Amino acid sequence: MALADTAALLWGTVVHRPYVYAFFACFLVFALHQLGPRRTLVFGVTTWLLAFGAEYSSTRNGFPFGPYRYFDETRTRELWIANVPFWDSLSFVFLSYFSLALAGALLSRPEERARGRAPGLLHPLAPLLAGVLMTLLDVVIDPVTLQGEKWFLGRIYDYPYRGFYFGVTAANFAGWFLVGAVSAWVFQRCGASLPGCRGPFRRLHPRFVPGIYAVYAGVLAFNLAVTIAIGDHALAAASAAVSALTLAALAVRLRAPRRAAGIVVCAATFAEAAACRRGISDADATGLEVL
Template identity: 75%
Template sequence: MAPGLLAGLGAPLAGAPSPAAGPGFLALLWGTVVHRPYVYAFFACFLAFAVYQLGARRTATFAVSTWLVAFAAEYSSTRNGFPFGPYSYFDETRTRELWISNVPFWDSLSFVFLSYFSLVLAAALLSPREDLARGRWPGLRHPAAPLVGGAVMMLLDVVIDPVALQGDKWFLGRIYEYPYRGFWFGVTAANFLGWFAVGAASQWLFQLALRVLPWCRGAWRPVHPRFAWAVYGVYAGVFGFNLAMTLFIRDWALAAASGAVVAVTLSWLAWRLRAPGRLA
């Protein structure tokens, strides 16, 4: 564990008031919920869907392992540029919401639901239609699922990060910056590759947990035949929220590009979910 990591929980920077004078852990955690309700709305969807599909123990395993992968990636990237490329967070909200060292808690938490819904969509694409109709999801264990899921998650970021980079124009706020302007509306290629890597790694780690952890074994409950379409709806909702914010800030060029990515991605996924057989 890096020195000072736990000490950085919501602590102000050097020169600011001492931790004793600032808000406590619970107050900062509540502040995170208050300031980022859209994040927790999607996280609540993750809990409802995952507990229904995976059960409580597998859901907790996925959430904790994915958050650890995401936090480690962000902690590393803000120091040495791997795997997202170099960037840094502005700490203007450090006294209002929870931070862990130099990473806002809500940001790494977001990867949990983004990775889950991406993995489940990949599993649906890789499962035979007859299994999905019976509520079984063999695609969750398919060797290609983390690769497909990582790509599906990266496509979300093509729409998310360009508008997040302009958070000062909407209620997200000024969150982070790159040391140089990237090729995609300011976002770097390394950032997209990092999203793919974090998605694939977190999903592969969950597959490993399914094989080796005793509490992740056992029978799986069958789910509703239309569960995949419900997951598709939440995934589309993440796209829709970020596209709506892009329209709100009136960045028409970005809105057109993001709209094209959303249309192509959702159309392809819908076509594959309707198609007989499976992707591979």
């Protein structure tokens, strides 16, 4: 295939799947802020390769998502790699990242999050928790995706037999858990061994954790809205329950710690106040407020 043809198909993917690239743009913004360019590139490439390999394998031998097949009616309008649509495997990159970022926040102490730190990203349990958060997304995503002919997604794929959960198979959920967990584990290993990826993570903006929570909730809300729009009321009720319980549990665990009484530093000028804040931040001090 000529380079011009590939570029045209890639642009067709953007045109036909703008919602995918909107969430991917969110991934770039948050990951670059948290991980920096090199680690963002490592995470994006390794996760996409794992996701593509998993889909390529499943459509041939059923591992790890169980047997299924894609319908290639859009092959002339958007980019496909072998028998897998590019946008589908690309979606795993941002879904895996926000699952891992939330897992890292959940496994970090509130005091650490208040200081702009998220050491839980490297916690041994982070891959398992990220896999669980990925699977909870899939519980809402896959049943409505399976009905793509009823909305603007189109008929994309099908299973050779109907699964137990609104047509989705248990193997599919297990595969999502595996991809989410393995992609997080691989990122942790790359961060510990690759040049340019070692060292502490960047200090996070105070609104970073609420931001990743909002994007995760946005993925659930988007798919729930589509489910309601196509009129599948039973699935909408189930997806709403899963979304509400998941988001409520995350909100409780991520709530900001109570601010203890501290010291107020009064500065005469904005420049002096900025210098005080930088010093307090560099020292990882808490309980200080600059006016």
